[in-house]
Amino acid sequence: MLVIKxxxxxxxxxxxxxxxxxxxxxxxMGALHEGHVSLIERAAEENNYIVVSIFVNPTQFNNSEDLEKYPKTLENDINLIASVADEAIVFAPSVSEIYEKNVTHNLYDFDGLDKVMEGEFRDNHFNGVGTIVEKLLRLVSPNKAYFGEKDFQQLRIIQKMTELQHLPVEILGCEIVREKNGLAMSSRNERLSDTIRLKAAFIYETLKTAKQKFxxxxxxxIKDWVHKAFEQNADFQLEYFEITDSETLTPIKQKSNNIKYRAFIAAYAENVRLIDNLALN
Structure with a gap:
């Protein structure tokens, strides 16, 4: 396996x-877990060659403290990739290698996909995401690129960005991988205490009940019920709960026939921000 910088x-x-x-x-962005492994495995199954990049992108962080705390485990990440796809190319550049002297993001028009949910609470986050993904896609020029559906809004925005920039790559979403208790796997989970990590099953259970109620x-x-459920659970602070059109991500007030819907949650536990989502139909 090659590691290139x-x-x-x-x-x-x-x-x-x-x-x-x-x-x-x-x-x-490194700190790899089983969710990443599932993406790498699928890429290896569907392609003769794969590139895995490891890069903590500064332009998508609104909170400098969050950037500083983001776990950096390059050696472990490389070993994990080797155990899954030993012929992969690992690209692990520095910030200066990617951005040179201009660490800033581009501005995109995502047709409103970036104005709700994550975009409402994380100003310019998706401009940062779009910038780094465009840079990497232009550099690697893959046939297919793989993203987890845990960041479903990000997935839709990257699909929109490749469409706007006319990039000849297929953007594929892959199912959320969950811990045994249902918590969506995330590098941020490592910052939770063992007790709260177990209790965080509450987030997924809330989504599943919302799906039943839908x-x-x-x-x-349904939204009233979710807010009350969080108010009664002191371990978690709800940032938002939305039900949206899966394609446009527009929050809805009532259902229509022949439209796919998705529920989204963002919440804090022990000052760690956790997100999750679930298809409703």
Missing amino acids: TKNDLRAELDKIDKEQGLGFVPT GTENVIS
Whole structure:
């Protein structure tokens, strides 16, 4: 397995590859877990060649403290990738290698996909995400790129960005991988105490109950129930709960036929921000 740290070295290695045989790409910020492993495994199954990037992107963090606390476990990450796909190319650049002297984000028009939920609470977050993903996609030029559905809003925005920038890559969403108690796997989970990590099953259980209620109750009553459920649980502070059109991410007030819907939650536990979502129909 190759570990590459510069753009020029990556280009040189990719020039040796026949991309018609399939080049898959899995961009990550490191601190890899079983959710990432599932993306790498799928990429390896569907392509003859794969690139996995490990890069903590500063332009998508609104909170400098959050950036500083983001776990950096490069050696462990490389070993994990090798155990899953030992012929992968790992691209682990520095911030200066990616951004040079201009650590800033581009501005995109995401057709409103970035104005709700995460976008409402994290100003310019998705401009930062779009910037780094565009840079990496242009550099790697894969046939397919793989993203987890835990960050479903991010997935839809990256799909929109590739469409706007006319990038010839298929953006594929992969199912959420969960811990035994149902908590969506995330690098942030490592910052939770063992007790709260177990109790965080509450988030997924709330989503599942909301899905059950979606069959018989209206949207307003479901949202009221979720807010009350969080008010009664002192371990978790709800930031938002929304039910949206899965395609446009527009929050809804009532259901319509022939439209796919999804429920989204963001909440804090022990000052750690956790997100999750679930298809409702």
